[in-house]
Amino acid sequence: xxxxxxxxxxxxxxxxxxxxxxxxxxxxxxxxxxxxxxxxxxxxxxxxxxxxxxxxxxxxxxxxxxxxxxxxxxxxxxxxxxxxxxxxxxxxxxxxxxxxxxxxxxxxxxxxxxxxxxxxxxxxxxxxxxxxxxxxxxxxxxxxxxxxxxxxxxxxxxxxxxxxxxxxxxxxxxxxxxxxxxxxxxxxxxxxxxxxxx
Amino acid sequence: xxxxxxxxxxxxxxxxxxxxxxxxxxxxxxxxxxxxxxxxxxxxxxxxxxxxxxxxxxxxxxxxxxxxxxxxxxxxxxxxxxxxxxxxxxxxxxxxxxxxxxxxxxxxxxxxxxxxxxxxxxxxxxxxxxxxxxxxxxxxxxxxxxxxxxxxxxxxxxxxxxxxxxxxxxxxxxxxxxxxxxxxxxxxxxxxxxxxxxxxxxxxxxxxxxxxxxxxxxxxxxxxxxxxxxxxxxxxxxxxxxxxxxxxxxxxxxxxxxxxxxxxxxxxxxxxx
Numbered sequence: 357x358x359x360x361x362x363x364x365x366x367x368x369x370x371x372x373x374x375x376x377x378x379x380x381x382x383x384x385x386x387x388x389x390x391x392x393x394x395x396x397x398x399x400x401x402x403x404x405x406x407x408x409x410x411x412x413x414x415x416x417x418x419x420x421x422x423x424x425x426x427x428x429x430x431x432x433x434x435x436x437x438x439x440x441x442x443x444x445x446x447x448x449x450x451x452x453x454x455x456x457x458x459x460x461x462x463x464x465x466x467x468x469x470x471x472x473x474x475x476x477x478x479x480x481x482x483x484x485x486x487x488x489x490x491x492x493x494x495x496x497x498x499x500x501x502x503x504x505x506x507x508x509x510x511x512x513x514x515x516x517x518x519x520x521x522x523x524x525x526x527x528x529x530x531x532x533x534x535x536x537x538x539x540x541x542x543x544x545x546x547x548x549x550x551x552x553x554x
Numbered sequence: 555x556x557x558x559x560x561x562x563x564x565x566x567x568x569x570x571x572x573x574x575x576x577x578x579x580x581x582x583x584x585x586x587x588x589x590x591x592x593x594x595x596x597x598x599x600x601x602x603x604x605x606x607x608x609x610x611x612x613x614x615x616x617x618x619x620x621x622x623x624x625x626x627x628x629x630x631x632x633x634x635x636x637x638x639x640x641x642x643x644x645x646x647x648x649x650x651x652x653x654x655x656x657x658x659x660x661x662x663x664x665x666x667x668x669x670x671x672x673x674x675x676x677x678x679x680x681x682x683x684x685x686x687x688x689x690x691x692x693x694x695x696x697x698x699x700x701x702x703x704x705x706x707x708x709x710x711x712x713x714x715x716x717x718x719x720x721x722x723x724x725x726x727x728x729x730x731x732x733x734x735x736x737x738x739x740x741x742x743x744x745x746x747x748x749x750x751x752x753x754x755x756x757x758x759x760x761x762x763x764x765x766x767x768x769x770x771x772x773x774x775x776x777x778x779x780x781x782x783x784x785x786x787x788x789x790x791x792x793x794x795x796x797x798x799x800x801x802x803x804x805x806x807x808x809x810x811x812x813x814x815x816x817x818x819x820x821x822x823x824x825x826x827x
Contacts, residue, residue, distance in 0.1 A: 380621065380622050380623075380624055381621050382619045382620050382621040382622075384616055384619060387611075387612050387615040387616055387619065388612045388616075391608050391611055391612050391615075392608060395603045395608055395611075396602050396603060399602070399603045413603065413607055416603060416607075416611070417607070417610075417611055417614075420611045420614075420615060421614070424615045424618065425752075426687070426751075426752035427622055428622035428623060428624055428625055428750075429624075429625045429685065429686050429687060429751055429752040430624065431624055431625065431627070431686065432624055434688075435688070437688075438687075438688030439686075439687050439688035440688070441688065442687035442688040442754065443687050443688075443752070443754065446687075446754040446755065485593065485594065485595075488593050488594070500594070503565065504594050504595075510565070510566065511690075512688075514690065515688045515689060515690045516687075516688050518689075518691045518694070518695060519691070519694075520691075520692075525562075525565060528561075528565040529558075529561055529562070529565065532561040532564070532565070532590070533561075535590060535593070535594070536557070536586060536590055539586070539589050539590055539593060540586055540589075
């Protein structure tokens with residue numbers, strides 16, 4: 357028996373296949389359909405990888421530029437999500453390296469004042485998805501983001517990351533263990549500490 | 555069900571399928587798991603992109619929208635790559651002669667040529683997957699050249715005798731020179747086929763192309779060169795494969811650097827206007 361959610365997934369997958377084929381045939385509606393269907397998850401994927409909003413927007417735009425350039429490499433009938441996320445992952449890696457390169461050439465001229473703490477009463481609440489996943493090592497971040505935000509299956513994540521299903525499972529399990537520890541440890545700034553540890 | 559079991563259930567269900575009954579029952583009793591799943595729930599995930607930025611991207615793509623022909627099926631690309639290697643080896647051997655075959659024992663011939671055939675097949679398969687994003691890699695593209703090189707090194711050390719040899723370096727250099735020319739001749743048509751794909755990681759794919767071309771050169775040398783001393787084969791023949799792979803890596807790294815420069819200038823110059 358197929359649940360409503362599963363039906364939705366199948367339908368979405370069929371639509372993505374359909375729109376990718378239309379995109380290759382230069383249907384003017386296709387880019388817009390694909391962009392609106394995939395961009396929210398892609399943006400969250402980048403946000404969960406320690407990119408701020410502005411940087412995530414840049415990475416999203418860069419991803420679509422690259423998708424456009426290599427759209428002929430999508431083979432009709434094959435799943436779209438691993439293909440898209442493999443490209444997004446590469447854009448993320450390049451973006452991260454670029455940011456790091458720029459950061460190493462920048463010199464702090466003055467110490468910035470501490471930002472006022474907002475949402476003070478909410479400090480004991482569950483952190484956001486981005487905060488939580490941002491505290492994981494990069495390899496675990498991308499696996500969790502693809503599984504939970506992108507909605508990819510284990511096999512699809514393995515394809516998108518040029519890895520095996522076993523390796524993906526292992527990374528996901530390690531991520532869950534780490535997240536459980538972070539969530540169960542009392543005290544503020546635990547996520548920040550975890551991030552600094554990486 | 556334990557908390558660990560719930561991890562597996564949650565990982566395998568992804569973000570869309572509901573948890574099965576036993577897992578759902580565990581969540582209702584375990585506050586830690588409930589907290590974890592709530593934090594990882596997709597509904598909690600992130601802000602939406604602004605419609606203005608999505609419109610901007612769509613307009614940008616629409617300005618350069620023309621029909622494209624999808625890349626050929628994997629099997630055709632695989633056959634083409636293998637055919638290029640076979641063609642280069644056949645032409646080179648036809649020109650230089652198969653002087654090593656009468657010198658090697660049947661066991662040595664089958665062992666080395668059989669291993670090379672398998673290595674070429676695996677490398678071609680890996681390359682076919684590398685040029686299409688999201689392809690399944692049964693063997694890591696990073697590890698394949700290294701693993702195959704170590705395997706061939708051990709095979710050569712076991713299958714061929716180590717004996718002192720006069721003019722070792724002169725003879726080895728002669729084979730390296732010939733092998734490098736064959737490697738370059740193989741790399742050019744390979745590049746023409748592979749450039750149609752999407753090379754997301756030029757350094758890794760560059761290494762793989764160099765390695766694959768090097769295998770064509772190694773196969774030619776194993777059929778042509780009558781010197782079957784293990785040290786000569788390791789340095790003069792297998793050395794060509796290493797040399798070609800390193801050259802591919804260096805070229806790939808250079809291209810990767812330039813590509814990033816191009817992307818960032820293209821991005822800031824055109825896309826954001």
